[in-house]
Amino acid sequence: MCRTLYRTSAIAIFASTTSYAFAHVGIATSPVYAGKTQEIVLSVPHGCSQTVDGVTTAYDTLRVEVQIPETLTSLRPLDTVFGNATLVKNEAGVITKVIWTKPDAANKGGDTHHYWLPLRAKVNAPTFTKVYLPTVQYCKNNNDEEISTPWTAISDDHDHSSTSTENPAPGFLAYPVRTKGWNKYKAPDHLHDMSIFNDAEIVWKGAAGYSANTNTTALIQADSKYSVLSEIHPDEEFWVKY
Template sequence: MKAHSPPLLAVAVFLLCQTAQAHISVVSGPAFAGKSQELTFKVGHGCNGADTFRVEIRIPDGVTSVRPLDSVFGKAVVSKDAATGKVKSVTWTKAAADVLPGDTQLYKFTLSASLPDAPFTPLFFPTIQSCRAADGTESTTEWVGTTPHQHDGNTGTTPTEEPAPSVFLYPARTPGWNKYTVDQHVHDLSVFNDAQIVWSGNAAYSPNAATQQLIAKEPDTQTLRELHPGTEIWVKY
């Protein structure tokens, strides 16, 4: 790790905002590899003016010990694989009498789960959103896209599917400096938006604009833009 000048560290502060996410997104904060935690999914809108009446969240491989919370829709229904007992999906369905005449509400759904021990990787939860208009017409949006370009706003590529809600799995952390070896290719360093600064050799990145400007001015220091497998990094939280 490169020795840091006091002015550079003095302005390295937390930046808590998150990058733009799918219209169905995970809003419960950072997720940690190999840990059990609650995940909250936000459904920000209905379908073309129609109210959401059912949400099905599919559970990816490696996620275990799934236990959902009931919601304003009522009780959660868990679907399991008959052979293995693994939870395949969780569905919340609103009673017909509670469906609203229009798309006016924001909904949240929460489940607890044990996450796979795969740090520096994204974890996708394909989600099926069903809506019902005032005249009874039903429609469905499948938020199931899991290819990288669908979560990279800089590619200019039109997604073929709506992006699935996802979390980025971080390794365990402590306040202060943390040393990691990245086993995956990380193209988008905005996954470190809740860190103060990231160092790799003589390259650095910070989500804080003032700190990033100082990095650019620091002698013999490069701007860190992506991480390759096998890269050793230091991250300050």
């Protein structure tokens, strides 16, 4: 998957900056399953903000451009109350970008609304891998000039020392298909963030277990035969109960 970075042009180089302090653009759907076709919803909780001469003003979102990774296929976007969706394709006819555009007449002026932008696609990513959808949202300031906020940074989960100040790209973890009860999996990579199993009753590997439930964790800790599971190494088999 290609990573494309966007840069926001300064409206007035010496007097104006664009702020990205608002809540993240993200994926509202969870869990998302590998190998399945399902609806994936992009959440846009805020618009763009711009600081001029020390005064920050927030503006309504008018356009959202979302890069589509190769792991999402058979994609169909949904038109919404925000606006209609258009598709951008490469020479091979593969969808590479979805653009939702709001009519200028629907511009609310200020940053007052939260928007949902849904699409339906098949997720062809390997299980327990992250799928990113780099996104840029566009607004217009009071001078009718276009400003933008990029959400395009793709992090390496193993880079714990990263100090990047770029806005993170929306993304989701591709979970394996599950059934109620016990499910047996094999780790394709190092799984060190056990919070990805917070919706499970318990995760078990060998004599170690993990649960987001503090009472269950206390029971594991109270028995000297067992330990709290903190990570799973590549190719290790483990059990998850949902």
